[in-house]
Amino acid sequence: MSEIPGDLKFLKSHEWARIEDGGRVTVGISDHAQGLLGDLVYVDLPNVGDRVEAGNAAAVVESVKAASDVYSPVTGTIVEVNADLADKPETINEDAYGEGWIFVVQIEDTEQLNELLEPDDYASLLEDAD
Template identity: 55%
Template structure:
């Protein structure tokens, strides 16, 4: 069974979001997603300084099996990307919630996260897969 963390918010498309102490939001893909994808070989993140919109494509993750779009859970400005994934995309497989995060957003409206799934709701989505 995949790990699902209670403190995170989720999309049914298998992205997670964590609100940091400074009010920024870190986004990545879930343990379930990385397990389903298999060995991650490439990650494309949005550019720092670009704007992302909640529910819209913000990047791509590619594995030996498939390529999947990555969606943002909040709208706002991208303030950081995980540059380590450029040289070590397998970090997503090894640590999807910690070292394998994709990008950080300074949100324009944090209440957008209220539309996201909680851990229990996301677990139900995984069980349907």
């Protein structure tokens, strides 16, 4: 199993959230999720300015095996997207927790962060699934 960074929070659906300064939350999919999907060939990004709801689909990643929704862990407004993924979706496979981030949300309610899984809880979820 891959290392799970300690500065992240997770959804059960395998998205990660990195809390940044100023109420911004960077979102991607976990290394576990990209491994299950296989080689990614396309990413359908949200638009800057879109409003997203916690738990709702905000983006789509497609692999040679399947397409999978990427859910927003928090409610807010998309303030940035990783446009590099349009030409290099495999960046998510190569660096899921770094250069493979997908979008950034300006969070509306920081209390939502308390509902996300801590890294140890996410690791336990993965172990239970095996």
